[in-house]
Amino acid sequence: GQQVMQIPQYQHVQEGEDFTTYCNSSTTLSNIQWYKQRPGGHPVFLIQLVKSGEVKKQKRLTFQFGEAKKNSSLHITATQTTDVGTYFCAGPGAGAGSYQLTFGKGTKLSVIP
Amino acid sequence: DTEVTQTPKHLVMGMTNKKSLKCEQHMGHRAMYWYKQKAKKPPELMFVYSYEKLSINESVPSRFSPECPNSSLLNLHLHALQPEDSALYLCASSQDLAGLAYEQYFGPGTRLTVT
Numbered sequence: 001g002q003q004v005m006q007i008p009q010y011q012h013v014q015e016g017e018d019f020t021t022y023c024n025s026s027t028t029l030s031n032i033q034w035y036k037q038r039p040g041g042h043p044v045f046l047i048q049l050v051k052s053g054e055v056k057k058q059k060r061l062t063f064q065f066g067e068a069k070k071n072s073s074l075h076i077t078a079t080q081t082t083d084v085g086t087y088f089c090a091g092p093g094a095g096a097g098s099y100q101l102t103f104g105k106g107t108k109l110s111v112i113p
Numbered sequence: 114d115t116e117v118t119q120t121p122k123h124l125v126m127g128m129t130n131k132k133s134l135k136c137e138q139h140m141g142h143r144a145m146y147w148y149k150q151k152a153k154k155p156p157e158l159m160f161v162y163s164y165e166k167l168s169i170n171e172s173v174p175s176r177f178s179p180e181c182p183n184s185s186l187l188n189l190h191l192h193a194l195q196p197e198d199s200a201l202y203l204c205a206s207s208q209d210l211a212g213l214a215y216e217q218y219f220g221p222g223t224r225l226t227v228t
Contacts, residue, residue, distance in 0.1 A: 031214045042203055043156060045216040088155055092213075099210035100169060101217065103155035 004032075004091045006104030014112050019076040021107035023089035030092055032065060032072045033101065038085040046074075046087075079111050117220035119204050125226045128194060134223045136187040136204030144168075144210050145187045146217065147179060148203040156203055156219075162187060163210055194227045201225075 005024045013019050023032065031050045035043040047056055049065035049072060056063045060083075062075045076083055086108045090101040117138045126132050136145065144163045148156035160179040161169035167179065176198075178190040187204055201222045207215040 033211075033216060042219040042222050043205075043217075045218065048214060048216055050214060092211075099213055100158055100161060101211045106155050108153075 004029075004089055004102055004104040006089055006107060008107055009105065010108050010110070012110045012112065013079050015081060016078050019079050019083070019109055021074050021087050021089075021109075023072045023091075023104050025070050025091055027094065028069045029072075030069075030098075032069075033090045034063060034072075034074055035088045035090060035103075036085050037088065037106070041085070043088060076109075079109070081111050081113055084109060084111050117204055117206055117218050119202075119220035119223055121223055122221065123224050123226075125228060126191065126194065127228055128196070130194075131190070131192045133191065134189040134202055134204075134225075136189075136220055137185055138206040138218070138220075139185055140206060140208075140218065141184075142206035142208055142218070143184065144207045144215070145181065146205040146207075146211075147177075147187065147189050148205065148219075150201040150203055150222070160189075161210070168210070191225075194225075196227050199225055199227045 033048045034046040037043045047063050053067045054065040060077045064073045086106040088106045089104045092098050093100045093102050120135045146161050147159040150156045158171050159173045162181045165181045176193050180188040203222045204220040205217040207217045211217050
């Protein structure tokens, strides 16, 4: 089935440093979504990207969708302790499962104060 | 109201027990989902309901039995579970089926421990 590969698995940064997580798919994605899950919490929707080359910003977070719609990234500028959590990308499945989301394995972000 | 509620928050059950997890949303969403999440893993899809009909059953063992009594409610009936079924069970909803570009709203989950 459809797989969305996400790297890195873990990232430890000093507060104030930048952070980036990457998602890659072997096939073209119609869209990609990003979710954040705080420790002990549940996934919360952040953004959805649909267009080739799309860039969207939410304060210190920048989301990109590749020109070929096979990769995406989330970049956080000047991390804060409130950014701690696991960030998941999610794309539609393939074939008959195209209307369900397949989650990447996530990148767990730790921020050292 | 963009909230999905789940009860109970925590559940400990023996392998011979029968219990149910409940989920409710009042956003008018027509798709509802059950996910299982083990520690340090992404959510793993179990069931999808669309317009109150079961759309997807991801080869889930029959000891898990979903039910959608109406468009706002989703239940997961549990019977004869195994210790390896211990996990966080998440309910989610979306306006329609999510792969068609609708975001999912997750509930806080039920942390299940099977003893």
